[in-house]
Amino acid sequence: MDDKxxxxxxxxxxxxxxxxxxxxxAKNPDCHVIIFDTRPDLQDYVNTSLPGYLTxxxxxxxxTRLTITTSLExxxxxxxxxxxxxxxxxxxxxxxxxxxEEAASKDALFWSSTSGIPASKQSQHxxxxxxxxxxxxxxxxxxxxxxxxxxxxxxxxxxIDRTLSFWQSLGRVPVLIRKECTGFVANRLAFxxxxxxxxxxxxxxxxxxxxxxVVQSSMGxxxxxxxxxxxxxxxxxxxxxxxxxxxxxxxxQSCWDASDADVRSHDVRVNAAWQEEVCxxxxxxxxxVDVSERDxxxxxxxxxxxxxxxxxxx
Amino acid sequence: MDDKxxxxxxxxxxxxxxxxxxxxxAKNPDCHVIIFDTRPDLQDYVNTSLPGYLTxxxxxxxxTRLTITTSLExxxxxxxxxxxxxxxxxxxxxxxxxxxEEAASKDALFWSSTSGIPASKQSQHxxxxxxxxxxxxxxxxxxxxxxxxxxxxxxxxxxIDRTLSFWQSLGRVPVLIRKECTGFVANRLAFxxxxxxxxxxxxxxxxxxxxxxVVQSSMGxxxxxxxxxxxxxxxxxxxxxxxxxxxxxxxxQSCWDASDADVRSHDVRVNAAWQEEVCxxxxxxxxxVDVSERDxxxxxxxxxxxxxxxxxxx
Numbered sequence: 001m002d003d004k005x006x007x008x009x010x011x012x013x014x015x016x017x018x019x020x021x022x023x024x025x026a027k028n029p030d031c032h033v034i035i036f037d038t039r040p041d042l043q044d045y046v047n048t049s050l051p052g053y054l055t056x057x058x059x060x061x062x063x064t065r066l067t068i069t070t071s072l073e074x075x076x077x078x079x080x081x082x083x084x085x086x087x088x089x090x091x092x093x094x095x096x097x098x099x100x101e102e103a104a105s106k107d108a109l110f111w112s113s114t115s116g117i118p119a120s121k122q123s124q125h126x127x128x129x130x131x132x133x134x135x136x137x138x139x140x141x142x143x144x145x146x147x148x149x150x151x152x153x154x155x156x157x158x159x160i161d162r163t164l165s166f167w168q169s170l171g172r173v174p175v176l177i178r179k180e181c182t183g184f185v186a187n188r189l190a191f192x193x194x195x196x197x198x199x200x201x202x203x204x205x206x207x208x209x210x211x212x213x214v215v216q217s218s219m220g221x222x223x224x225x226x227x228x229x230x231x232x233x234x235x236x237x238x239x240x241x242x243x244x245x246x247x248x249x250x251x252x253q254s255c256w257d258a259s260d261a262d263v264r265s266h267d268v269r270v271n272a273a274w275q276e277e278v279c280x281x282x283x284x285x286x287x288x289v290d291v292s293e294r295d296x297x298x299x300x301x302x303x304x305x306x307x308x309x310x311x312x313x314x
Numbered sequence: 315m316d317d318k319x320x321x322x323x324x325x326x327x328x329x330x331x332x333x334x335x336x337x338x339x340a341k342n343p344d345c346h347v348i349i350f351d352t353r354p355d356l357q358d359y360v361n362t363s364l365p366g367y368l369t370x371x372x373x374x375x376x377x378t379r380l381t382i383t384t385s386l387e388x389x390x391x392x393x394x395x396x397x398x399x400x401x402x403x404x405x406x407x408x409x410x411x412x413x414x415e416e417a418a419s420k421d422a423l424f425w426s427s428t429s430g431i432p433a434s435k436q437s438q439h440x441x442x443x444x445x446x447x448x449x450x451x452x453x454x455x456x457x458x459x460x461x462x463x464x465x466x467x468x469x470x471x472x473x474i475d476r477t478l479s480f481w482q483s484l485g486r487v488p489v490l491i492r493k494e495c496t497g498f499v500a501n502r503l504a505f506x507x508x509x510x511x512x513x514x515x516x517x518x519x520x521x522x523x524x525x526x527x528v529v530q531s532s533m534g535x536x537x538x539x540x541x542x543x544x545x546x547x548x549x550x551x552x553x554x555x556x557x558x559x560x561x562x563x564x565x566x567q568s569c570w571d572a573s574d575a576d577v578r579s580h581d582v583r584v585n586a587a588w589q590e591e592v593c594x595x596x597x598x599x600x601x602x603v604d605v606s607e608r609d610x611x612x613x614x615x616x617x618x619x620x621x622x623x624x625x626x627x628x
């Protein structure tokens with residue numbers, strides 16, 4: 001941005017909002033964060049909840065750079081970035097962006113954390129629709145590095161470029177999605193595997209906890225190091241992915257065919273009969289999950305990967 | 315097994331065979347491994363290739379516990395475990411198991427590393443079909459912890475139990491698959507996500523390298539720590555997976571519907587038109603992949619996870 005410390009306005013103080021606030025405060029030691037929400041207990045709620053998101057940093061120092069407000073105008077008027085995570089509701093989003101546009105400076109970046117409402121729809125009543133871009137996190141954003149940057153066809157290249165470099169400078173992984181599509185990319189991929197998982201459990205091929213063990217001890221660690229294309233490209237040896245498809249393509253197609261047949265014959269749609277048994281097994285296996293333990297382990301995995309990437313380590 | 319050191323016969327010295335040989339030698343410091351293959355340069359080939367699989371161990375000490383042979387009878391006659399990774403060909407497997415059965419002791423465990431030919435088909439000409447079970451690794455097995463244990467309906471419970479406890483005692487992750495099915499579980503899951511990945515790239519939503527970045531910075535690390543059911547169960551808060559499906563089910567179904575429509579409209583079958591562009595992008599992004607670097611990083615991730623599981627660390 002420029003010489004003064006970056007100012008981030010967080011619009012909506014749910015779990016995503018607080019997680020982003022913590023991320024900015026922790027990763028960018030000069031920035032100022034201002035949280036806007038209309039909930040009456042905002043001060044108490046933020047004081048109680050936010051420290052839980054601030055790990056491995058000086059919490060008191062972070063909190064000196066935090067303001068909260070119940071005035072949208074006050075939140076956004078001096079912001080360099082306005083990051084919205086209000087209700088997942090088109091009317092709300094179409095109404096708030098013109099209000100933000102009215103009150104914010106003309107250079108401020110406008111980001112929506114929506115998981116599904118594209119910028120092209122959210123921006124419909126804005127004066128300058130080129131200003132809005134979706135920045136969709138993988139939850140929780142203070143732990144997970146990914147940000148899906150999803151412009152509308154109207155979003156300006158300048159907004160895209162500044163958004164990508166903002167996140168790169170924070171050491172996160174912003175990925176540009178070239179076309180708006182249902183669910184963006186991360187959820188589309190994850191839900192495709194999840195459907196197959198539900199289908200295999202519905203058929204009695206494997207139990208819920210065993211299926212999780214399969215993933216945790218195979219493609220989880222593999223795909224942390226090398227995504228699916230790089231993995232199968234490696235699997236093809238010198239001939240790469242093309243060679244892999246020549247050798248293994250028959251097996252791949254037979255799995256895809258079996259998958260389609262099984263999904264149909266077990267009626268693997270949301271809320272169909274299979275779902276009750278899958279939910280029952282999951283509850284029986286895990287009770288209530290301790291997400292702080294999950295996040296601590298995830299940090300360990302990401303740090304190990306970071307260490308392994310540095311030259312000279314092994 | 316019993317008092318004497320465990321003896322493992324590796325039938326077929328391809329990359330999977332050598333990787334398994336290395337795993338046994340490294341993880342079980344008393345065991346003896348005997349490798350059978352008919353290739354004429356077997357001694358040179360094993361001497362040259364095997365040390366590359368033996369990391370963080372005394373290679374010379376491991377090699378004192380290794381024998382190679384071009385006689386199947388010699389390989390299996392004193393073995394506690396016969397682990398087969400010959401050609402992925404039903405005739406070969408149906409022919410070799412009766413030969414192994416004839417030469418081996420009556421208590422030896424018989425494991426096939428096949429990625430797709432079920433034990434019920436392989437065992438067709440055996441005298442005692444209850445002895446065979448598939449033990450399918452995730453490549454390479456000396457790095458990746460998963461073993462899919464896939465019995466046929468005829469496999470005895472004793473064989474299943476002894477197989478599971480063998481791998482548990484080596485600190486690996488054997489998972490019992492309850493029904494033989496196309497592709498078993500790990501590949502079914504991985505290929506389901508891979509199809510969605512191919513579909514999204516084919517549509518121009520995202521590039522190959524960016525798609526890999528999405529996976530590496532989101533579901534890879536997440537699923538290393540908590541598989542898909544545990545993850546979405548956590549995502550549902552106190553109500554767990556059922557609550558998640560109530561809140562997010564509409565989004566999940568719309569992603570599944572979009573996925574089916576896109577796969578159809580872009581004809582995402584093996585060898586269809588989309589494949590050339592996906593292979594081209596993958597080759598351009600990665601050239602020839604350094605799998606030793608991949609395996610080193612994977613080990614780092616798995617060790618970090620192991621450390622994070624130990625109490626008192628954080």
